[in-house]
Amino acid sequence: MPVTSTLDTSAQKVTGEALQGAVSDLLDLSLVGKQMHWNVTGKNFRSLHLQLDEVVAFARTYADTCAERAVAIGVTPQGRAGDVASGSGLPEAKSGWVSDSEVVTYMISCYDALADRFRQRIEATEEPDPVTQDLFISITAELEKMRWMFQAENAV
Amino acid sequence: MPVTSTLDTSAQKVTGEALQGAVSDLLDLSLVGKQMHWNVTGKNFRSLHLQLDEVVAFARTYADTCAERAVAIGVTPQGRAGDVASGSGLPEAKSGWVSDSEVVTYMISCYDALADRFRQRIEATEEPDPVTQDLFISITAELEKMRWMFQAENAV
Amino acid sequence: MPVTSTLDTSAQKVTGEALQGAVSDLLDLSLVGKQMHWNVTGKNFRSLHLQLDEVVAFARTYADTCAERAVAIGVTPQGRAGDVASGSGLPEAKSGWVSDSEVVTYMISCYDALADRFRQRIEATEEPDPVTQDLFISITAELEKMRWMFQAENAV
Amino acid sequence: MPVTSTLDTSAQKVTGEALQGAVSDLLDLSLVGKQMHWNVTGKNFRSLHLQLDEVVAFARTYADTCAERAVAIGVTPQGRAGDVASGSGLPEAKSGWVSDSEVVTYMISCYDALADRFRQRIEATEEPDPVTQDLFISITAELEKMRWMFQAENAV
Amino acid sequence: MPVTSTLDTSAQKVTGEALQGAVSDLLDLSLVGKQMHWNVTGKNFRSLHLQLDEVVAFARTYADTCAERAVAIGVTPQGRAGDVASGSGLPEAKSGWVSDSEVVTYMISCYDALADRFRQRIEATEEPDPVTQDLFISITAELEKMRWMFQAENAV
Amino acid sequence: MPVTSTLDTSAQKVTGEALQGAVSDLLDLSLVGKQMHWNVTGKNFRSLHLQLDEVVAFARTYADTCAERAVAIGVTPQGRAGDVASGSGLPEAKSGWVSDSEVVTYMISCYDALADRFRQRIEATEEPDPVTQDLFISITAELEKMRWMFQAENAV
Amino acid sequence: MPVTSTLDTSAQKVTGEALQGAVSDLLDLSLVGKQMHWNVTGKNFRSLHLQLDEVVAFARTYADTCAERAVAIGVTPQGRAGDVASGSGLPEAKSGWVSDSEVVTYMISCYDALADRFRQRIEATEEPDPVTQDLFISITAELEKMRWMFQAENAV
Amino acid sequence: MPVTSTLDTSAQKVTGEALQGAVSDLLDLSLVGKQMHWNVTGKNFRSLHLQLDEVVAFARTYADTCAERAVAIGVTPQGRAGDVASGSGLPEAKSGWVSDSEVVTYMISCYDALADRFRQRIEATEEPDPVTQDLFISITAELEKMRWMFQAENAV
Amino acid sequence: MPVTSTLDTSAQKVTGEALQGAVSDLLDLSLVGKQMHWNVTGKNFRSLHLQLDEVVAFARTYADTCAERAVAIGVTPQGRAGDVASGSGLPEAKSGWVSDSEVVTYMISCYDALADRFRQRIEATEEPDPVTQDLFISITAELEKMRWMFQAENAV
Amino acid sequence: MPVTSTLDTSAQKVTGEALQGAVSDLLDLSLVGKQMHWNVTGKNFRSLHLQLDEVVAFARTYADTCAERAVAIGVTPQGRAGDVASGSGLPEAKSGWVSDSEVVTYMISCYDALADRFRQRIEATEEPDPVTQDLFISITAELEKMRWMFQAENAV
Amino acid sequence: MPVTSTLDTSAQKVTGEALQGAVSDLLDLSLVGKQMHWNVTGKNFRSLHLQLDEVVAFARTYADTCAERAVAIGVTPQGRAGDVASGSGLPEAKSGWVSDSEVVTYMISCYDALADRFRQRIEATEEPDPVTQDLFISITAELEKMRWMFQAENAV
């Protein structure tokens, strides 16, 4: 292996899988975020168009951080289109035009899935690698903050 | 349609297809660029790791510009993982670790494909939409500059 | 003439008229953009107030570029209030308070007129001066992008 | 007194009381602005969330300026939570979640109170201290500008 | 009225008219400033070309501030090309090429008119609205500074 | 509830109370920090005046972060003057002028209280919400660093 | 006269004298500020050394503003070493090394003189030129703020 | 060849020669621009000294862009002193001191030559390589803008 | 003791020793990083020369953070040359010229030692001080990322 | 003496006198530079007005550097208005309005005096203090550069 | 030798030894500067804490410059902990807490040693390498400036 691990084999395996899942989820979030950014319509077009670019910037940054954490423990991360399509846990995004309220509903469903999956990763990595766990905790804090914002927009 | 077109129907169709193809190609370039950025090994690791991030930044910026040009002429762009997987014209990227020379060879094959496909788009859009053609000309200038750089690195 | 032309007389005449028309349109866009920026009311006040300032910044920048292109080919551009009032092709802006949805409708009618007039200028200058044509192509790309954004806001 | 005054005793008293009132009002504005920033819900969540942070930044800056003006004339300003609670002239803010339209209505009532109180301070300090009056004039200009923006958002 | 006033009706009327006049004057200054910026010729071309862009930047900024002050007191400002043409107090600008010394002479005549009109506005608003008066005082300070600079250039 | 929680009810309750306590403490720190910033006297005036502004900046930033974390887990944070007065655990600040050494002694007593209260919050949230715990750990690191600095200034 | 005045002769005379006095005072403040900046000694060396550079920056900026205001009303300002020596109202600065407490005492005496002289200028220019008066009000606000800071440092 | 071409052989030849000519012209412009920048004398010294540095910055940037475009199509650019001397189409620059009006006259003759040569290159590359043509169009726009400025300075 | 601790005596002892060890290791990393930065030779000179400066910047920043954390818990950190020489756990650096591949091998051996020692510190401080543990977790994440990069460069 | 010298007594005396002379000259240059900046008239007003502010910025920076070099060798520098008036070697500046050509002539006479005096100081300090000599060499380089620029402007 | 010298052997030897001494001294200054930065206590804690970080930044920058100058003349510099411990000429720093006045006294003793040693290096390198001498002159200027500041703080 070009890069050796500072973790033992089983810790490396659990942590590596959690990181690969995170990479898939976050790359997918960056793609569906852009999809919505382009296709949204309605009175709140501009506000959502801008907000979704912050989503994309967040997703790209942390996909990179998770992938680089994976390499750092000797696990090779996969982030090609096919890997994302098969590995992501996000609900499917609609094609074509999307109204502003549909966008908000869809994004909440994404953040529900992400919060759930990342909280599981926090638990799974607590023993094998507190360094990776700390990264997941930071990501979860940001995910739940964005989730609040879309929920708040959704409230009557 | 939420957004009407300033082009007639047939010009809109040709231009829209060219733009959708460009979006797929460039999103794929951003994904395989990151894949190589993470998995490259060898003496030139650091140099390629940095160079590939410039590739990714370029690809993300122009994927967005092409998609927004599509919406501007009333065509809804698709950029989800599945759309990228099926629509891209890039050669398949290897999974796992890649040596530095393999990266260079692979990137040249990507740029060969991209230069070819964008030159076809320049021709195809000359009549129907000089505005979109001008965007493709700018992208081609950058693509052929990056292609030179990887080729120069490959020369003995 | 203080500034001689690099174009022959007839090319200079056609190009000069196209540029003078562009200067009038864009200065007018900067004035009605501010008019709306100040007088808009309604739930989307803040979003439109900010968006209209981007319209104004764009219009001012390119009015200047077109005027300086005119001088560069030896044609003296006119941009006084009377020149704008008589030369602009924009629909008349309402005086006094304007509701947010009225603003969106009005801006779409402006961008429809502008896209149409600039596409004619692209055609008119193709033969006599490709340098000026290239400027009109860039402006049209921006105009059609802004047009999409107001249309998207207008969609139900 | 550690800091002597450049005003005579009665001018110092009138000016000092006006400044202390301003400090209480503005610190309170900064607190209720954040309260709304956190608890707002509804379609305009994001727009108000951002706008309220500008309110808070303004309030903090000028609370500081007024307090430092008080010290400069030898009057010790009080800005603890109890001082704010007892000295502020703002209407009481609702606890818990607040809908976007409730936020706009509440903020208008705050700005009505502030504009009224600051115009009184402009009058009160004209004779005793034109330097402090000038500060109140600047603050009033900003307050009335923000008041317009919330009113415009409230218009049908 | 979407925006209520913090001034009584007569104060609002006087102040509103002064502000509308200022908006017309300053928008016109921004237009004739650009007209001169483009058409000036002669040895001092470059110096005046740059100086006139500072004039334009100043005029645009304060036209906006005056218009937003008008809205803040419930008066709707008008800034369309026709409003500027009819409301401005500036002397008429020559069309076509202008020599550098003609530009200086013309700009001095503009600043003479502006200084006179703004000093009248300072007086007119002293009673009805010291907040607006303060804005006019700031503008006058800048206008008279620019007026000196063109006069100094004109001195033998 | 406009915002649902990713925590179960009891975890949400414990975490929400800890966050509300933190918001009160930190808003109060921002208010007493400014109170001291204005009223401090003595040879170390300037040094403390500047240092206290860093205290205030820290307190404002993290009060906001804690409040936004509360909303993110579906708990509405309260930060009005009365909430701060009743909820804060800081010792009471003296009114009026304060000598530099009194300021140092007072700030140390604040940081003693804060370090104690935040260490309890770290413990209380370990089980129910590691994401919130991580935030409290970061805040405690900063609080104890500032505590050292005031203690070091206090040493003979 | 190369620059004509927008004031009548007697208003110009009163205002011009006030401005010339201000120029002398402020240039002198910039010189004695540097003198102290270089020669201060004692435990508070570093704090005063930095604080005095802020004094100098302030003095230089406003000496320039006052002088340019003078020219703007057609009065030629004098700022040569001899003009400063004869026109300044500041107490004489000691030559050679100065202890930190001597610096504080000396600076307070400077600010006492300056506050007194500028308050007289505010009164003197109220009638003849409100534009100049507004400038003196701004300067006085800053002077009295700096005066407080040196007084606060002087308090036991 | 280390770098292959995306153009066929004859297109590559025509485009490569045009680019090599542009590199020679622009490097020469950067050299004679500096020559004038150093040796200019007369009342307009400072204005021309600054203006010529903008000429040089432009020339250096686009010489680089043209050379890199050449490499991108597999043509090796030459930019050594001898290459510039033999390949440039600029009129010869005088050695030694040059008066300001001589500089202006000389620069106009340079820009006349450049505008002519670049317009020929625009035509020559239209068929073989629209990407390179687009670059020449951008350069020509800038060249003709600078040409106007020197001509305007030359007008009586 | 000038600075009291928020930890009990035994927690303070364990944590203090871990922090002192970290300070020694990181200061040593900053010194050997510079040693290699100056003495490296070979084809990869430039790439390693730059990469090593990032190592040094990281090491200096976190040595400071660890030392300030030590003082914050009442433990006085030692960072003199002798303390570093005796306390560091890094392998000895070769004196004189070092080839690029020797540098890579040596840096990997440093990072192996550091990763091991910091993982032990993470465990040791979990109970006594989660605040310090969190700092070690952050440092380990960075160390293992840099370790990957040198390992990747070492792979054939 | 509060500050001891690293030079022996006679070296300190020679160097100290040279530095005191430099401080006087440079402070005077900053004062007459501003005097001209305000009072210049004529076609080159704007160019000289800007150029003189660069003179002033240079003079202020190096007056400070020379004075701080004096203190560093234990010599207390004097920079009050009277010190400048008596110690400067610059020719007397005219009071009141000055035409642009008079300004140029006057500034050349200042730079002639300064170049002469600083070249003497370079010689005088070569033996006693090469550190101070090096500072004078840097100042002379800048002075002679500015001298050229005014001379070039003066050439027919 | 990987790097040849532009100096003859004996000049290289003398210069190399002077540079190696400088590297040791300056690295040691950076280490003891941090040691004091962390352990200082007393009323002037904050002021010294900040001032010492400027010392450290200076020492790190010039240690690097001296080391790179050594390599540039073909001499390999040594900067490991042991090299610093054995090669530095600074007085020994006390371990543990240090009062503010002890810090000042200690730093003066460091600067006395440094000024002495660098003045010797200026002399030693005058003949063999004026390029290195010039570097030592610049360093000495800064060292003596900092020495003044600590001495001034020490004066009663």
Add this chain to the structure above:
Amino acid sequence: MPVTSTLDTSAQKVTGEALQGAVSDLLDLSLVGKQMHWNVTGKNFRSLHLQLDEVVAFARTYADTCAERAVAIGVTPQGRAGDVASGSGLPEAKSGWVSDSEVVTYMISCYDALADRFRQRIEATEEPDPVTQDLFISITAELEKMRWMFQAENAV
């Protein structure tokens, strides 16, 4: 002569010739640096491509400084293509593609020539003009630093 000299005739002659030589060498370095920047090939392409742009930036900056120093002493510098071709002391650069190792070898030969020629200029100007000598010393320091870097890359 438009610019008189502060040196006597013979000093001016010696110094002027040294400066003209330096201008030729440095302009040539900027041209061959770009030539290599464009034509380099091989594994180290990217690293050398970036490094050569730093060479060019350095060469352009100091060519300008030397030329402006020449004018400052009344000597007119020549920097046209022919002047560079005849006056430069650099070895001839190969035309066409260059491998990375050829580039390194060629650049070392350039720096050998430059170091030699500049050290001669340092000697030649010591007597006639220490101001110019100081400039040559600074340039030599940078040249020898860059020479080391290319030599280090060349070492096995």
